[in-house]
Structure formats: structure tokens, C-alpha cells
Amino acid sequence: LSTTSLRVHTIEQAIEDLVYFARNVHLPFPEAIEDGNNVGPDKNPWILVGGSYSGALVSWTMVSHPGVFHAGYSSSGVVQAISYYWGYFEPIRQYMPKNCSADVERVINHMDLTFTFGSKKEKDALKTKFGMPNVTHYDDVAGTLRNQLWAWQSLTPASGGGAFFTFCDALEMKNGTAAGPNGWGLKHALDAWGQYETKYVANLCGDTPQDDCLGSYDSSLAYYHTIEVDNAYRSWLWFCCNEVGYWQDGAPLGWPSIVTRLITPQYDERQCTYWFPEAFPQATRAKTLDTNRKYDGWNVKEERLFFVNANKDPWREATVSSDYHRRRSTSRQPIHVLTSGYHCSDLLTRFNIAPDIKQVQDTAVETFTKWIKEFVPGQRNAKKDLGTEIEPLVRERDEASTTIPSVDVTPPVVDLGVVNSGVSTSPSSNDGASPRHVGPKNAWQLPPVQV
Numbered sequence: 001l002s003t004t005s006l007r008v009h010t011i012e013q014a015i016e017d018l019v020y021f022a023r024n025v026h027l028p029f030p031e032a033i034e035d036g037n038n039v040g041p042d043k044n045p046w047i048l049v050g051g052s053y054s055g056a057l058v059s060w061t062m063v064s065h066p067g068v069f070h071a072g073y074s075s076s077g078v079v080q081a082i083s084y085y086w087g088y089f090e091p092i093r094q095y096m097p098k099n100c101s102a103d104v105e106r107v108i109n110h111m112d113l114t115f116t117f118g119s120k121k122e123k124d125a126l127k128t129k130f131g132m133p134n135v136t137h138y139d140d141v142a143g144t145l146r147n148q149l150w151a152w153q154s155l156t157p158a159s160g161g162g163a164f165f166t167f168c169d170a171l172e173m174k175n176g177t178a179a180g181p182n183g184w185g186l187k188h189a190l191d192a193w194g195q196y197e198t199k200y201v202a203n204l205c206g207d208t209p210q211d212d213c214l215g216s217y218d219s220s221l222a223y224y225h226t227i228e229v230d231n232a233y234r235s236w237l238w239f240c241c242n243e244v245g246y247w248q249d250g251a252p253l254g255w256p257s258i259v260t261r262l263i264t265p266q267y268d269e270r271q272c273t274y275w276f277p278e279a280f281p282q283a284t285r286a287k288t289l290d291t292n293r294k295y296d297g298w299n300v301k302e303e304r305l306f307f308v309n310a311n312k313d314p315w316r317e318a319t320v321s322s323d324y325h326r327r328r329s330t331s332r333q334p335i336h337v338l339t340s341g342y343h344c345s346d347l348l349t350r351f352n353i354a355p356d357i358k359q360v361q362d363t364a365v366e367t368f369t370k371w372i373k374e375f376v377p378g379q380r381n382a383k384k385d386l387g388t389e390i391e392p393l394v395r396e397r398d399e400a401s402t403t404i405p406s407v408d409v410t411p412p413v414v415d416l417g418v419v420n421s422g423v424s425t426s427p428s429s430n431d432g433a434s435p436r437h438v439g440p441k442n443a444w445q446l447p448p449v450q451v
Contacts (some may be wrong), residue, residue, distance in 0.1 A: 001227045003278040006238045011291065015061045019068050022046050028192050030298075045070035045375035051344035052076050052315065053239075060295040062302045071304035071371045073364065078318035078345045079290035080297040080325070084265050084410075086252065087317030087324070092152045093258045095312045100168035103183035104149075104258045106248075107193055110186055111142050112261055119436065129190065131198030134210040137217055139267060142260035144214050145197065146248065147204075149258060153314050155342045156318030157354040170196040216267070219274040234275065241272035245286040246318070252410070298325040302372045308360055310341035334367065336360045 027036040048069040050058045055077030062072050093101050114126050115138040127133050132141045151164040171192045172179045183189060205213035212221060231315065240246050247268040251257035269283040291297070298320055309321035320327045321337045329335040338345065340354035352358035 001229060001231055001238075002007040002360050003276050006235070006276070007279075009235065009238055011057075011060060011239070011243055011295070012064075013235075014057060015064055018048065018057070018061055019065050022068055026231070027386075029230065041068050043377050045372050047071045047073065047372075049073040050075070050077070051347050052078060053236075055344070056318075059300050059302070059305060059307075062305055063300055064294070065068075066302070066431050070375050071306070071368060072302070073308075075305045075347050076310065076313050076315055076319060077307060078244075078246070078297070078315050079300055079320060080318045080322065081244040081286070081291040082318055083247060083286050083288050084249060085246045085318065086249050086257075086259070087322070088246070088248040088314045089149060089251070089257075089259050090323070091312055092149055093256060093314050096152070096164075096258075097168050097172065099172045099179040100180040101258060103171050103179075103185070103189035103193075105216050105256055106183070106186045107189050108142075108145070108257060108260055110190065111145075111252075115139075115142060115262060118391070129194040131194070131201040132210055133212065136211055137215060139260070139262040140211075140215050140217070143216075143263045143267070144201070145193075146259055146263070147200070148196075150248075153343050155312075156348075157340050157342070157345055157351045157357065167196065173278050179402050211282075216271055221274075224271075224274040237272070237275055239286075241269070241276060241286060243287055243291045245288050298322060298327065301333065303332050304374075304431065306343075306364060306367060307333070307335040308346045308364075309335070310338040310343070310345060312341065313343045315343060334363075336363070397450075 022041045025039070027039050029036045029039070039186060046069045048058045048061060049072070050056075052075070056079045057072040057077075058069075058074040059077050059079045060071040062069055093105075094099050096104075111126060114122055118126075123138060124133070127135060127138070127141050130141065130145075132144065135141050148164070148167045151162065151167065155162055155164060171189055172183065174184060174188065174192075176208070184192075201210070201214070206326060211218065215325070245265065247265045248259075248263035249263045249265060249309055250259040253261065265285065266283070272280045273283055300320065307320055309316060309319040311321075313319070317324065328336055336346075338354075338360065340356050340425045341351070345354070346357055346360055346364075349361065352361055
């Protein structure tokens, strides 16, 4: 997965691959059933199905190549490319236990204020309290706390809580008693999270130096240069750096945040120059505007395109069920929003233990059965105007009075020279040992910390 080979790893190429496959595949059917060379989309109704990125690919493909796929099913499809994707953490903040979100917000605000305005002694004491005394940059310390929140994406209707709620229990249970909806307050939350994080970091990093494990400023680390073909995270980051962004950062000022505001797209875009220095000699914003113009993003209007999203999905704000651009469901482009589901929960039949998931799965079978009957061989589907009606904004689920901002507003300005006072922001050198690192694809797979 060198930069040279990744240059053909684009949304457009992924779409062309799907279209080429549909038009040219030979399927090994017995001749008595059907000629395997005669199964193209002009003769048979092809249905494109996907979830998350591949759910977005369903929509993007039907927009750019109408008529090839007769119908599409998009689960948690992240159709809107968003650079400053602070909205990732909004469903988590809205649906996590209120006592936990209250105390997490307090700790994050305290850490941001300390790392921005505190003395070096105060900053170093806070690093030590959270088990990261040897992490050089303060934004790396604060950013590591996202790991506990990323565990939310692994929740399912059948998971029974998992690591995310183990973390909340560590903050909100004291002597066998749970805190009320306002939490225990800053002092207890700092002590409890500090103890939890110290054990978590020790488990995550082991004997790896903390800057190698949790830092993001050393471009020589082998982590940035591992180009084996099965490095799925590197492949995904190429998309993020180039076309979609999706940088999961702190909320804008004036909006409640469970994630540090020291982490902005600037933090992530800098690392694109480490991952792919040939393509990004300097930090550059992903071309999200081009992506949304080309593939319609939230404004998609396609015949027989079936969307399923979920209120608790951290990717909700990039779907057509975003709070900031919520679309109305129609019979030709249905949009279903689950209350029990999380990310792509509807794609697995074992999760139909939740009544709304079972209902949407049954509805999908009924709908696609009807749509398949509409197929006429050799007749290209004409694109119809499905309307542009948009639902009113969904106001804050926790009844806050704050006006909902745009999901892709300008991130808070952070002077990293102040945040990382006395620290050079230029890449340093080391022996290039491969770190375990803080990457979100791995962090939530660790077992929960016992406290």
C-alpha cells in the first residue's frame, strides 16, 4: 500500500469496480437455471447492499451510474463527506448515561483549560494523574481519552454494555452507589478516570515508550510506514486524507463536548503528511466539497434506494438521518431510523431481538420484493425527481437550549505552540520501532480495565 499504488484507491475507482463486476461477471450457474454469462444488470435486477462506508458506496454508485443497479440498501451509509466531524461524538453524548456524560464533560473542560493556561507543574501533574507522564505533547495526552468513547461503536443490541459501560461504571459507581444524573463532580471524576486511564495505558502500551505508543509527532515511527496489503487502517486513512475527512475531534466552542478541543482537523491532517509524505508534502484539507458535489451527499435523490440509520450510531450525522439535514422518507427512497440499533445493526438477523430492527428487516424484504417485480429487462431506469423536502432540525435530545450549529463549522483555534509549550512540533527521530499506538481501530479491542 505505497502512495504510488494508493493513487488508484479512490471512491470513483471503487464505484467503477462495482459497475464493471456487474456488467462482466460470469456466475457459475447450472445451464438448466441460467447462462452465467447472461446475468448482467440489463437482463436481471441487481441489488447493491452495504453498511457504513460501503453503505455510502451504495448511494454514491447509484448517483454516478443510475440504472446499473436496480435497487440499493444502505445501512448507516456515511453519504456526506465531512472534514471536521465533531458530530461523531454527538450521538454518544446524547445517549450515554447522563451522569457519565456530565462528569466526562467536566474532566475534558478541566484538561483543556489546564493544558492551555496552566503552569508546567500543573500540566505535568495532570499528565501523571492520567498515567501518561512520558507523553510529550499535551494534545496527544488529551486525545488519548477518546479511546474510551470509541468503544461505543462496538455496541450492539445484544452486547449488554461492553467496555464503554465498564468505563462509565468506573466513574459513576462509588461504594456501591451510582451517581445521580449530574454525576459526582470534577474532583471524584478526575480521580476515578485517572485511575482507570493509568491502568488502561499500562495495558495498551506495555513496555513500548509512551511517546511511541500514544504520540503523534514522530514521523519516523514504523507505524506510519507499514505498507503491507492487509493494512486496512492505512487504506482507510488514504480515503480520509484525500476525499472524506471524518476527523473525529472536539466540538466547537459554545457546544457541550466530551472530547478535547485541542484535537482539531489540523491535528489529523498533519499526520497525513506522515502516512503519505509523497502525496501530502504539507498538511491539506480533504476534498470533501468535491466529494459531496459529485455524489450528492445528504441531498441524494435516487429511485429504489432504501436507507436504514440509527439514533445511537456515532456515524449518524454523516447519514441522511443527520440532525443537521434530516431528510423525509418517501416510498421511492425510504429512510428508516432505528431507536434500538447502533452502527449497521440492521445488517445482522441475530439483532432482530429488537422489535424495530425486526420490523425494518421485514419491511426491507417486502419492499425489495415489490421493487424486483418492477424490473423490465433492457429498460434503463429513468431518474425521477423525488423532491428535496427536508425535515425540520431535530433539537437537542438532552433538551439543551443551545442552537444547533452546522456539523462542519470552523473548528476552535488552538495554538499548539501554547498547548505544547516548550516542545518542538517538528518530527523527531528515534529507532523507528513499531508502536502499538493509539489508533482507534485497535484501542477498543482491549479488555475492559478492572478498577
